[in-house]
Amino acid sequence: MLGLQNDMLPRLAADMDAAVKWVSHNISSYVNAGVNISYVAVGNEPFLESLNGTYLQSTFPALQNVQGALVKAGLGSQIKVTIPLNADVYQSATGKPSGGNFRPDIKALMLSIVEFLDDNASPVTVNTYPFISLHDDPNFPIDYAFFDGSSSPIIDGSAIYTNALDANHDTLVWALKKNGFHNTSIIVGEIGWPTDGDMNANAEYAKRFNQGLVNHILSGRGTPMRPGFMEAYLFSLIDEDEKSISWGNFERHWGIFTFDGQIKYPMKIGNSDLVPAKGVGYLEKRWCVLKPSASVEDPNVASSVSYACGNADCTSLGYRTSCGNLDARGNISYAFNSYYQENDQDTRACGFSDLGATTDQDPSMETCKFPIMIQISGNQKKRGFSSLFAGAGNAERSARRTAVERSLTGSEVALVNCWRLGLLTLRRLGGPGGACRDVLGTVLTKPRALKHPKGAGRQPAEPGRRAWRPRNRPS
Secondary structure, eight states: OEEEOGGGHHHHHHOHHHHHHHHIIIIIHHHHTTOOOOEEEESSSTTOGGGTTTTTTTHHHHHHHHHHHHHHTTOTTTSEEEOEEEGGGEEESSSSGGGEEEOGGGHHHHHHHHHHHHHTTOOEEEEOOHHHHHHHOTTSOGGGGSSSOOSSOEEETTEEEOSHHHHHHHHHHHHHHHTTOSSOOEEEEEEOOOSSSBTTBSHHHHHHHHHHHHHHHHTTOBOSSSBSOOEEEEEOSBOOTTSOOTTOGGGGOOOSBOTTSOBSSOOEETTEEOOOOSSOEEOOSOEEEEOTTSOTTOTTHHHHHHHHHHSSOOTTOSTTSTTTTOOHHHHHHHHHHHHHHHTTTOGGGGOTTTTEEEESSOOOBTTBOOOOOEEEETTEEOOSHHHHHTTOOHHHHHHHHHHHHTTOOGGGTSHHHHHHHSEEEOOOOOSTTTTSTTOOOOOOOSOOOOOSOBTTTSOOOOTTOOOOOOOOOOO
16 A cells, blocks of 8 residues: 555646656556555545645545546556545444444535545545544543453444444444445554553553454454455554654554564464564663763753653653653653664763763663664664654665665564555465565554544443543644
8 A cells, every 4th residue: 555645635636647647656667666556545534624624625636636547557457546534534423333424524525535436446444543532532441442342332233342443344334335335345544552652552452452453353254234354454563753743642652563673562463473573783782861960950951851852752751651650860861862862872962961971771660661773784873663764865765674674584474565564454365474465655654633433333321421422633
């Protein structure tokens, strides 16, 4: 799946030639070189209510032009277009899947898009995040987010829903069915669980959710309204240390692997175990911490920490996060070290108005790990996913990618291809490492807002119990 970012939509909508050139440069040349591309994702969640209609006029024309460009390139039957949608494009007035329908303000547009996708044998793609529902609503029943049964299932006629994914999925199925689309295919474009940055983001919950998701998908049971195999993309492969945190510190911690390719928790995909990346090189075992002689009351501490966290990653600090138990000195040291590592352990990056000092004694504590920068080759050093690929020239990006890929083998469920995508596809392809070998694309990293349709998937509130009404967030 190859992604088009939202800010490209107006130009592609207005200019067919631009779409033709984009397809030629980004698709045809790679297909001719043997890359197997299955989908083009036109935009990412362009109809979020928080976007205030910015892309309402351009998304569908851009979709049509990209499809036309694929046809002109002779790829119309081989590569399908789709639009990854946020689940706020549909809702349920009854709080049950059978009440599902498209959001009134965009219903006509959605029906035109679905008809176009259906006519071209292309799927409707929706991003679904039970974690976001739990994050936004403290009354959301936590066991309903997972796949091992629920103490409060939804009864919808003869259908019983014990998890949020199935209820959300079937709300969309009902919305399609009510409008005459009975067999339109559906892809879950993003789904996952973060491991840090929030009280509910931890390795225990992430393993429970992601292993349950994999088992649920690979069982082929499907949902009450759509029995059979469900195609889904697990978000994401590894953590992204430069991802926007405007909607939560957890946004940088969706990976099933750490930034350096190490396993966060054991998980099976089919008969394959996750295995860590091999041969990863690191800088010296050196950290930057608050000087023992420095006082936490020093007037320069606050501005130094603010600067460090503003230019590095401090999202593991906070209430009930992996580093939530650090004292004041520990918090300051973590911030200093994050900035120091981000700057390749340059001694000048451990100054902080003479508050910082380097040490060869690992300051990591219990669940809180003070990271060390990855060394790729020569002077190429970067800590996280975004750092590895963002802001580098083509030659440098290629060198970094090659160095990482050399540490991965086929037993890692084809992580070489998945690394480039940032998503782990759960398509049933078969063969060693087949889970994502035919997928190549870009990470759709725009921060996400509402992940479930309003009212869908929960029963009306009982006395003293709040109904499930996930909130949309400002962009």
